[in-house]
Structure formats: structure tokens, C-alpha cells
Amino acid sequence: MPDHIDRPDVGAAVRGAARDATRETTASEAAREAARDWSGETLRDALGLASEWTVDYRRRVEERPVLPDIAPGDVRRALAKAPPRAPEPFERVLADFDEHIVSGLTHWNHPGFLAYFSSSTRAPSIAAELLVAAVGVNAMLWRTSPAATEVERTAVDWLRQAVGLPDTFSGLIFDTASTSTFTALLAARERAGDGVRDDGLPGGPPLAVYTSEQSHSSVEKSAIAAGLGRRSVRRIETDAAFRMRPEALEAAIAADLERGIRPAMVCATIGTTSTASVDPVPALAAIAERTGVWLHVDAAYAGPAAMAPEQRAHFRGWEAADSIVLNPHKWLGTSLDCSVLLYRDVAPFRASLALTPTYLESEDDETNLMDIGLALGRRFRGLKLWMLFRCVGTDGLAETMRQHIAMSEAAAARLVEGGAFELAAPVSFSTVCFRAPREGDAAGEERLNREILARVNAGGRSFLSHTELDGRYTVRLSVGSVHTEERHLDEALDALHRAAADLSPGEPG
Template sequence: MNSEEFRKYGHQVIDWVADYLENIEQYPVKSQVNPGDIAATLPMLAPEKGESFEQLLSDVEEKIFPGITHWQHPNFHAYFNANASYASILAELITAALGTQCMIWETSPAAAELEERVMKWLINMTGLPQSWDGVIQDTASTGTLVSILTAREKFARFDINNQGFSNQKLRVYCSAQTHSSIDKSVKIAGIGLDNLVKIPVDDQMALLPHFLEEAIKSDLASNKIPCCIITTLGTTGTTGMDPLDAIADIAVKYNIWHHVDAAYAGAAFVLPKYRHFLKGIEKADTYLFNPHKWMFTNFDCTAYFVKDKEALIQTFEILPEYLKTGTRGKVNDYRDWGIPLGRRFRALKLWFVIREYGTSGIRIKIKEHIALAAWLEQQVINHPYFEMVVNRVMSLVVFRCIKYTDLEQNNAINAHILATVNASGKAYITHTKVNDQYVLRVVTGQTHIKKYHVEKLWELIQQVAQ
């Protein structure tokens, strides 16, 4: 492909993307294919000769599209959203064109300095401590691993990186509702799943601090070493909000590293109304949230904040000769702030989104999404055959059909509702289990969602339940 062809096909692709997003509601939200269907349409061997771009784009529509679940569809209510926006998509195109490798300041000074500035914007936008520093990680899973590794090294005076473990029994604490990435992180960090302590939760799925302190005391009495506490603001299953301030006091009392995971809910802290959940954040050590979930910045983009950046850098820095520069120590070399050496220019799309929406525009959008969830919550409360399972906090509604008196029958009908709704192609929802109850989860946080989308979903759910 030459420059003229690139220009021609580039215009064609932009038109294709615009048409796709404009007409996205004509597609089934959840892919309806069976395992192996897509692979069966693809050749076993790579082509020997190049193919035309027209053929490539045609194959996207004919072979790839049937296997796509449309995360940007307004009726995508599953998991938590992974939102995009027009500004973010265009920024990603520019990022791809620049092809920058942003491992150190000198490989692209603008990338490093823009990232530093945009992270300061987020600190101001969401009410975080002004003295903290920020960096963009790819995902919350990576951010959590980074925090646990930093906690491990801070405890060991940065010696486990060099000497490995020497029979230390490090312990990590989180609620029984915390994201599975915590389990994976303690495995990767060498701490081990047996040393991940899951703390009981209350009826709103929030960690109970007195059980946390009891677990810490028990471990200390057994010569085990409390290393890290994970507080979750907005659990994946139900948006349970752990009591940050009380947990932070315990972490300070026992000198334990404290990480706060607000992957989904963190975007809502642009609304001052919700910042009471952040009370005590200044006592924590690290914090993260995902602009790629609810701040209209397409995947991947995790905003990660740290109180003591020197502990973070000392955990990850390695300085081979070929990376030595004259600017080291004067600038942020973000390769030392996380796991990978190579880094994408993620700050550009976040910069585009914040500037295109403005902080007020982001607030308005998130407030609208929360209002839609509140409307659905009220419909559930008013219906004789449905009930809320936990209180709604933000834009996630967790509820179930209670048509029967028997638990198993109710579980079966809720599973039937989910399967039928998803098979219809009209919407996509997911489930979780709360105290052995099979419950439905509906998120109203997709970028372009409107009230009529939620109304149609509620109508469909009621029809299936009958």
C-alpha cells in the first residue's frame, strides 16, 4: 500500500467506522456464533501473496463481524463497560500513526510530559491527594500486581528482587468479593494463594473491618507477615464499597501497604456527591481506576496513583547501558513505574477525551448513567415478582426474579431470563451469585445509552419472566 492508497482507504475506514457506530443497533449485542464457527471460515495457512484492502475489509464484515460482541452497543449491560468515544478513537489512530515507544522520556518527551500532566488533571478531577503521582498502566490487573510487588519489596527492603524468598510468609488481605485479579497477582508475586486471606463481607458485600483486624492479629501471633491490604471501591459482582477510612486506619496501625482498587467506580468521583467513599484515601499507598471503563477512553487505559513513587521506582527500575541517558533523574522515565519496558502512548487518547468532553461534560454523562440505573432500580422495587439483592450504589443494578418460594426454582428462572435475553440479540446482561442466589446484573454505563434502551430491556425481562 502506498501513500495515495493509504489516504483513499483511510477515508474509507473512517466512513466505515462512522457507519458502524451510527448503525450499531442493527446488530445483535452478543455474538450468536458457536465455538469454532469463526475459525472454520479462516484459511489454515497465511497467504503467499498480498491481498487487496477491499478483500480485507470485506472479510471483516463477512468473517469477523458474526463473532463480535458489540461492546459499544447501547444495549450492552454486561460486566462493566469498556467504553469508547469518537475523540478516543481518533486519538488511537494518531497514536498508531506516530508509532511511538514511550519507555523513557528521551524516546518521546511529549508522551512522558503529557502523561504526567493528564494524571495531575485526574487527581484534581476526582479529589485525590495533591501530593500523589500518577502513571498510566494498561489494566487494573497489572496495576494491582504492581502494587503487590511494591508492597512485597517495601517490606523486604527491596531484597526479594535480588535474593528471592527466604521462607517469609507474607500475607495479603482482601474481601471475599474482591476481583479475581488479586488471586492471580499473589500467584505471580510468589506469595501464593494460600497466603491470600479473604475477609468476610456484610449484607452489602463490603469488607468487615473487625474481621480484617482479627485476621491480622492471628497472623502476627503465628509469625506470619502482613504485607498488603486491598480495599475495593466497587466490587465487580455488586459494586460493594469497602469502608476505606476504617481499613486505612488498620493499615496504618499495623504498618501494612494499602492498595485501593476503584477500577469501575473511580470515574464517578468526578461527581463530588460520591467522594465520601474516598474518605481516608490520603492514608493509603496506591489507588487506581479505569478511564477505559467509564470515562469514554477506549481500552486499554488504567490510571494508577502512588503516594511514594520512590518505592515504586525502586521496585521496578533496571538500568542497562543502552538505556542510560543524560536526563535520568530530571524527568519521569515511566518504564521504571511498572512491569513492561515498552509502553504505548496512552495519554493522548485520555487527553483528547478530557478536552473534547470537558470535565463538566464527563460529569453530566456519568450523572445521566446513574439516573438510568436509579430508574431501573425503582421498577424492580415496584414489581411484585422482582427484588433488589443489594442496594444500588452507582450505575449497576443487581436484582432477581422471585416468582417462586423455592431458591432453586428462582435460580432457574433467573438463569432462564439471562439466557433468553442474551440469545435474543436485543441486549446483553450478566449474572453473579450472592448467598447462593443466582442474580442478574445490569449496568447502565455505555457511552451512548438513552432511557428508552433501559425501558426496552426492562420490558423484555418482564416478558421472559412471565
């Protein structure tokens, strides 16, 4: 054996462990002290600073560029690579937020945000979000937060009344329309699929979903998530105004039935994503009723416009739907996320997803919103919709949408003046689709319109988006921000005409 064997220095190890324990104790005490501090005046001071920042941000958001001039990774490189061991003062954190994070945001509350469907935020919703965070409830069961459940039910029913739907509809709030549509598809799948809930899809007949070629991608995504697969989705052709053709839907359903494929859902859209077109819902509802197919209406963007009586004609027939989705976090100005799913019969929803383990059983199961949808935990989203109605009122909400529609119609008229642009679709609600035409030169037309859009967006004052209609690149402008005024739209139109003139010398406009 060797004369000397290296043995661990037990004493040194113990002393080192003691030093580590002392450091951990000190850190723990600091953390506890910070937590105690945050329970009182520190929280009050932080909320004061945050509220001052919020008011100043909203007042001066117009001074910021809508789109940040950054590259992928820039924001992350400005942030610390590891979490701090010790607490930092809120003032420093807020300063970093303002300097490194806000400067890297696309400002959806900017009055020049005219892309997609705007999700701007009204002030009462901001206050409501603070209160939601303060109470921190989980409304999965009625008993885990009775008021949160009942406020949500009330706010949803107020929305139903405001848009003129009958009291045969009830509903609840999800995060986004994608989740609402997915949940509706699960209910439709259960009704059409002979025990899919327990046995899965392989044991039943193949199912099909029917929607317009202009509908939102969430319909296709829902079919993927529901296990039906993309091939189950039938994209029904549209007419010259980009509305689903009823005769084409009827033919597709008949062809599937002949092949032993069972129709599960028809999804009609009131306010499609690209053009805000309106499918002929009465005709589609009649087909769905005749064939026994679930009718879902996607009115995520346009649905709230039914608050204005003069817009109700666009919504004829939606009362016959089995389910409808509307997003208050779009046109109404409720902060993300707030998507309302309405339904005429709750039973298919409970049949598709309700599952109550013993530890969640209660005598109030019929009022448990967790049974309608995939998520168990549920935020107190109803509070901000309830507060929105209380602080703005249905007349105020409807008036904002009227103004947006009028601004969009005026913008369309000005765009075509002089011939620099043409409309690519009928103006619908507050959405305008247009392009600078180049007859006989498809590639040149696309390059031109891409460059026009790029120049306008690079200016920092306006942000527009694009789509494709009839195979042609199309610029898209949608007024929906609660902050947008006529002068902001005029600024965007001026920028569009300047870009078109610069890129097409000698052309009209």
C-alpha cells in the same frame, strides 16, 4: 562397483534455484511496490474507507445483535488457513473484516450492553488511537519519546485533579487494572519482604494480602504472579451490604502477626465487581496505618465517578491510600486499554522493578516510566486520555456518569414493581443486582433466573450478566456505555418482565 551411479542433476538444480530466485525477486519487488504504494494515496484511500466504515458502524451498531449467534470455531473456519503470499487490496480485506469478523463480535459499544462493567469508546478516543498508531512511538525512556512521557504525566495529573485527590499523588498508565494491582502488590511486597527483589521469597518471612470476599479476582491472581501464592490471600468477610468488615480485617492481621506472617497489603474496593459496593475505606486506612500495611484502593470501575461532587462521599479516606487504580477505559469511554495507577511514593515501585541495562542508561533516568512496572515497551496511552479531557471536558464526563446513575436507580425501582423481582443488594453507582425470588426452592430459583437471563440475552437487543450473592444466583445490570439511553434500558426491563411472566405463569408482575 555398479556400472551406473545415480548422481544429482546439478544443472537442473541450478536452473530450479534460478527460477525460485526469479519468483522470489518478483515477489520481493511486488512487496516493495506495495509498500511504496501504501506510503501515499493508498494509505489515504484506506484511511478514508476505514473512517467511513467506523462512522457507519457506530451510527448503526444498535441494529446489530449485542451477542453473535455463532459457535466456537465459526469465525476461524471463515478465514484463510494460510497467510497470502501476495498483497491484497484493502477494499477486499475490509469487506472480509465486515463480513466474517465484525459479525462474530460481542458489541461492547452497543447501547444494550449492560453486562460486566462496560468498556465503550467515545469518538475522540478513536481519533487518538489513529494518531497513536501513526506516530508509533515507544515511551519506555523519556528520551525515546519525551512528549509521550510528559503527555502521560499531564493526563494522569488531570485525572487526579478531576477526582479530587491531593497533589501528593502521581502516577502512570498501564493496560488494565490487573496490571496496576499487580504492580502495586510488587511494591508492597518489596516494602514488607526484606529484599525480595534480590533474594526472592524463600529467604524472607511469609507474607499475607487482605481483601474482601467481594473483591476482584485480580487481587488473588496478582498474589499468584508475585510468588506469594493463593494461600497468602485472606478473603475478609463482608456485611449485609457486601462491604469489608473492619473488625474482621483487624482480627485477621493480628492472627497472622501472632503466627509470624507479615502483612503486605490491604486491598479495599470502591465499586466491587459484583455489586459495586463500597468498602469502609476510612476505617480500613486507620487499620493499615496502625499496623504499617500498604493500602491499595481498587476503584477501577467507580473511581471516575468522584468527578461528580455529589458522589465524593463514597470516596472518603482514599486519599490515605498508598496506591489507587482507576480505569478510564470503563466509565469514561477511553478505548481499551487505559488503566491509571496512582501512588503517593514512587520509591517502592522503583525499588521493586527498576533495572536499567547499560544500553538504556540516560541522564533522565528519574523520568523513565519503564522503571515502574514490568513492561519495557510502553504505548502512547496518555494521548487518548489527554484528548478525551480536551474534547469532552470534566463537566461532560461527570454528566454522563450522573445520567447512568439516575437510569440505574430508576431501573431498580421499576424492576421491583409488581413483585416479579427483588433487589439482591443495595443499588450502588450504576449497578443493579436482582433476582426473581422463589422462597424455599433454591434450585428452582437458580433455574428460573438462569432462563430469564438466557432469554433476554438471546433476544439480541440487551446483554446482562450474572453473579452469586449469599450463595444465590443473581442477575446483574450495569449501565456504563456512553451510547446507552433511557429507551435502551426500558427495552431491557421490558424483556426481563416478559421473560419472568412467561416462565412464571400466575405469578405477580
